[in-house]
Amino acid sequence: MSVGEAMNESWRRPSLRLLVLRRLEVAALALAALIAAGVVAALGNTVVGLACLGGVFVLGLGAERFVSRRFHAWGYAEREDDLLVRRGVMFLRLSVVPYGRMQFIDLTAGPLERSFGLATVRMHTAAAASDARIPGLDREEAARLRDRLAELGEAQAAGL
Amino acid sequence: MSEPDSWRRLHPLSPIVRGGRATIGAATLLLLSLVQGSRGSSDSFVELAIVGIVVVLGFVSWLVTRWRIEDDDLRIESGVLRRQSLRFPLSQTQAIDIVRSGLARIFGVAELRLRTGGSSGATARLDYVAAHEAEPLRARLLALAAGAREHEGAPQPETVVEERVLTTVPTGRLIGSILISDVGILAEAVLAALIVTAVLSPAAAAGVIGVGAAWIFTVLTLVWRRFNQEYRLSLAEAPDGLRLRSGLIALSAETIRPGRVQAVRMVEPLFWRALGWCRLEVDLAGKQRSKGEGQAERRPLRTVLPVGSRALAEELLERIVPDRPPVQSPPPRRALWKSPLRYRMLAWGRSETCVATTSGRIRRVTVWAPLEKVQSLRRVQGPLQRRLRLATVHVDTAGRSVHAAIRDRDTAEADRALVELSDLARTERRKKRR
Secondary structure (H helix, E strand, O other): OHHHHHOOOOOEOOOHHHHHHHHHHHHHHHHHHHHHHHHHHHHOOHHHHHHHHHHHHHHHHHHHHHHHHHHHHOEEEEOOOEEEEEEOOOOEEEEEEEHHHEEEEEEEOOHHHHHOOEEEEEEEEOOOOOOEEEEEEEHHHHHHHHHHHHHHHHHHOOOO | OOOOOOOEEOOOOHHHHHHOHHHHHHHHHHHHHHHHHHHOOHHHHHHHHHHHHHHHHHHHHHHHOEEEEEOOEEEEEEOOOOOEEEEEEHHHEEEEEEEEOHHHHHHOEEEEEEEEOOOOOOEEEEEEEEHHHHHHHHHHHHHHHHHHHHHOOOOOOOOOOOOEEEEEOOHHHHHHHHHOOHHHHHHHHHHHHHHHHHHHOHHHHHHHHHHHHHHHHHHHHHHHHHHHHHOOOEEEEEOOEEEEEEOOOOEEEEEEOHHHEEEEEEEEOHHHHHHOEEEEEEEEOOOOOOOOOOHHHHOOEEEEEEEEEHHHHHHHHHHHOOOOOOOEOOOOOOHHHHOOOOHHHOEEEEOOOEEEEEEOOOOEEEEEEEHHHOOEEEEEEOHHHHHOOEEEEEEEOOOOOOOEEEEEEEHHHHHHHHHHHHHHHHHHHHHHHO
16 A cells, blocks of 8 residues: 555544445346356356356456455545545545635435445535545444534635 | 615616627527518517517516615615525625626627635626726725725725736737647648648538538637637736736726636647747636626636746746746656656646646646645556556646646655645645634
8 A cells, every 4th residue: 555655644444334335236246147147058058158157257256356455445544634535446546635625525325325324425625626535434433524524624724 | 884876777788788699699580580571471470579578578687687886785686586686795806807798899888797705706797887887887896895995904905006017918929829829720720721622622622611610610719719818918917916908809807816816827839839938827716607607707717928928927927926936857767658748848846835847748838836725635646657656646726727736756756745745735724824
């Protein structure tokens, strides 16, 4: 994690349930593809069908690995004056967003996230390019982070 | 202060001017149907009815819109079904611009645009008032704004606004610069190709024009727009900021306050560099688009100097971003693998208050971003960059079009820059808060 070394911080991570959710998503997709391949194997060309089965299996494993690597890449750290967010496997990204620049905070939870008791916190600044999104936080942690950010943002507000 | 004025209406011709292109279209339609009127078809009756309804609606909207100055506020009331009453505190005014579109000039009216600061960027518009009233009204509103400020104990700016013209762009040079700019060369290539085909075979040329009409039109519009907007652009220094006036058909006069500048960029296209010319653009705080805002309002990028020598640009830059760092330090040689075209242009520098970066493939783009405007910092490393041990640091400001990025630096250097810049930006923020 070379990005993490830039700022020697204790990183906090999204909830492990996010990893479970992502794995389930991959598993659901893979299962659907497996069933399709199985139907091909049973009804049509057995060799092609079996090859498809194998392909889907390998792809599923690859996707699982990617998803778990991506999960482990997420991290955030609350420093005295700014929030650090890091993410990405292929493209490593590290954002430094000062609390004083915060315009507003979003707390969203889609249906899947909600059923896992998770939420996404997003901090908006006046710059469209700013990118401070932390997905898959425990609901309590998300609420805590939102309130804390709001408080810090107000205390340090710097305007435009 | 003084007792409130009586309610006043806008200029009676306002709806026509506000209609803009629609008005021209309607007028053409009306003329056409008059010419063909002898046939008396039901079609032309429908057209006439539509035009009539639009005219009546415009008249009603004019009838119910009124404004007056109340103490330190400007009040504008409008609307029939959805009544809107705007109270615009003059003490919050950042700038008052006078904008005159081509149609407005034909009818002898002008639009006054009052702006407040902040990203929500509320604007009050008086569209339109008679042209000869616009200047005195602007002066009066500015005086009231200054008076309001005096109330609050702030130092009073000069009521008589004195301007010192810094530069005017000669028309010849503007035309020359457009001819050898990227857009200009594209247009010339299109025209040259057309002429060549016309000489070789007129029939083919007619075909090409027929097929590519929209495209040719777009290119010509681009060239024309640039010329129209930047014609006789003059930049003057006034107590409240830089005054920018320009326009061939549509005239605009606006004020750029130094504190509002989010980033500045200098563009040097390939052929301009041989002549030592450059172009200076200023990015203002991006704001939410709201309906009814003119083209000029939507465009956060303002050209301060369409074309000029480096020396002139430096002089202007000194007023907009003082304490500019030298841009130096090429990236490591291995960055050639990642950005072969950009490599020659890449460099960056920083001072205590400002960060500067250069980039670009064919043209060179230099960006200065004041550190007190930094919204966030991002360090990004793509797969290829990781292999080459390079990283890019993006400096985000609230501007929309100008983007400062310290590209393809050694990882250690990028990390150091990230830490240093976030520390410096913090110091600047604190300084401002005090």
